[in-house]
Amino acid sequence: MKKGVMRPGHVQIRVLDMDEAVKHYKDLLGLIEMDRDDQGRVYLKGWTEVDKFSVVLREADEPGMDFMGFKCLDEDVLGQLRSELLERGCEVEDIPEGELKDCGRRIRFIAPTGHAFELYATKKQTGKWGVGNHNPEAWPRGLEGIKATRFDHCLLYGPNLDETLDLFRDVLGFDLAEQVIAPDGKRVAQFLTVSTKAHDIAFIHHEEPGKFHHASFFLETWQDVLKAADLLSMTDTSIDIGPTRHGLTHGQTIYFFDPSGNRNEVFAGGDYHYPDHEPVTWDAEELGKAIFYHDRVLNERFLTVLT
Amino acid sequence: MEESYQVTEQCSGQTFRCKAGQSILKAMEQQGLKCVPVGCRGGGCGFCKITVLNGDFECGKMSRVHVPPEAIEQGEVLACRIYPLSNLIIECRPQPAGRLASEHTTTKVLR
Numbered sequence: 001m002k003k004g005v006m007r008p009g010h011v012q013i014r015v016l017d018m019d020e021a022v023k024h025y026k027d028l029l030g031l032i033e034m035d036r037d038d039q040g041r042v043y044l045k046g047w048t049e050v051d052k053f054s055v056v057l058r059e060a061d062e063p064g065m066d067f068m069g070f071k072c073l074d075e076d077v078l079g080q081l082r083s084e085l086l087e088r089g090c091e092v093e094d095i096p097e098g099e100l101k102d103c104g105r106r107i108r109f110i111a112p113t114g115h116a117f118e119l120y121a122t123k124k125q126t127g128k129w130g131v132g133n134h135n136p137e138a139w140p141r142g143l144e145g146i147k148a149t150r151f152d153h154c155l156l157y158g159p160n161l162d163e164t165l166d167l168f169r170d171v172l173g174f175d176l177a178e179q180v181i182a183p184d185g186k187r188v189a190q191f192l193t194v195s196t197k198a199h200d201i202a203f204i205h206h207e208e209p210g211k212f213h214h215a216s217f218f219l220e221t222w223q224d225v226l227k228a229a230d231l232l233s234m235t236d237t238s239i240d241i242g243p244t245r246h247g248l249t250h251g252q253t254i255y256f257f258d259p260s261g262n263r264n265e266v267f268a269g270g271d272y273h274y275p276d277h278e279p280v281t282w283d284a285e286e287l288g289k290a291i292f293y294h295d296r297v298l299n300e301r302f303l304t305v306l307t
Numbered sequence: 308m309e310e311s312y313q314v315t316e317q318c319s320g321q322t323f324r325c326k327a328g329q330s331i332l333k334a335m336e337q338q339g340l341k342c343v344p345v346g347c348r349g350g351g352c353g354f355c356k357i358t359v360l361n362g363d364f365e366c367g368k369m370s371r372v373h374v375p376p377e378a379i380e381q382g383e384v385l386a387c388r389i390y391p392l393s394n395l396i397i398e399c400r401p402q403p404a405g406r407l408a409s410e411h412t413t414t415k416v417l418r
Contacts, residue, residue, distance in 0.1 A: 016350060016368040061371035063351040238348035261351015261370070305346040305354055307370070 003173030004077030012056040012066035020259040030147040046150035047129040054151035063260040063307040065212035069118035078121040113158025114209025146228040148217035155213040157206035177273040182284040198249035198270045211306040214263035247290040312391040316342040317398045332386035343399045348387045355386040362395035
């Protein structure tokens with residue numbers, strides 16, 4: 001049942017070198033730099049996003065994800081969800097308005113997988129970059145590189161998938177869209193949606209908590225994915241795998257790494273999910289095909305290389 | 308001719324040339340060798356951890372979790388972020404127990 005959580009709104013990613021990272025996310029991935037703050041964080045977004053920013057880069061000694069935020073319908077919903085998280089026994093941290101520039105108060109909690117998530121309802125809306133919402137043209141001129149259209153989802157690695165699914169489903173209103181089940185019946189991967197997208201957040205079982213697998217960005221077409229691959233080669237950027245298709249969600253994809261070793265994905269297409277749909281299930285024996293539909297073989301690096 | 312150095316990986320006995328300014332992981336990959344595991348290639352994941360037994364090198368930025376400052380002193384570094392200043396002898400040991408071992412357990416579960 002929907003609880004008023006709308007969509008993935010932002011992700012804060014740690015990078016080892018800010019200049020190199022900005023070059024990657026702005027010039028290569030094609031995000032728009034929107035702002036910087038006095039902590040040195042850089043705020044970016046995909047050109048189709050209406051809110052001011054969706055990716056925040058923070059320079060640190062260790063790469064990975066600081067937190068991922070979901071935007072809620074309004075402040076009343078936010079207050080309600082805060083109460084429900086507390087009732088559930090979650091520790092909740094209140095982050096004041098303005099800690100992220102032009103973002104309202106945020107409610108932070110740690111999921112059983114060890115990852116920090118946030119809910120918020122207010123963020124400055126600057127409109128779609130370069131086109132706005134009044135007689136908008138199809139796309140703006142002046143986009144760079146891969147021209148990523150929006151931040152779409154994250155895949156995170158950690159333990160306690162069952163408890164995490166319960167929390168996201170019961171308190172936050174997500175649905176289980178796809179899953180991978182091991183022969184012993186244990187769910188080892190879960191793709192959750194709070195919209196009709198195939199995934200808004202995904203988790204894969206891993207003993208070590210709080211690990212970051214990738215942040216993903218949406219492209220319109222397979223041709224765009226191919227051109228992304230061209231640009232990755234032109235810039236000698238570290239590619240993980242692709243271009244290929246996933247079995248899970250059936251998206252067309254390529255994976256690569258930012259200069260600090262954080263994995264990124266750009267993808268096109270993919271399935272859709274409505275709340276009355278049964279989850280799609282893959283058997284763990286078919287995991288090779290589930291992850292890489294054409295190779296049908298697991299790439300060890302995809303499963304084990306994390307930040 | 309462009310300056311290059313010889314890198315020898317002691318466990319496999321494999322040897323390859325690495326240009327000045329090039330990371331030794333990249334040189335290894337370009338020559339089709341696999342004596343060091345390849346991860347993110349960005350100093351972040353710790354997959355290509357090696358010990359430099361002999362020789363001089365420069366370091367790029369590496370995740371502090373995988374390479375704390377005291378480890379650099381011991382020559383424990385990431386192959387994707389070191390650039391030789393002389394011939395190097397390196398060692399890529401099998402991955403230690405603990406964290407990486409648990410990752411491998413996870414992989415088996417997924418299979």
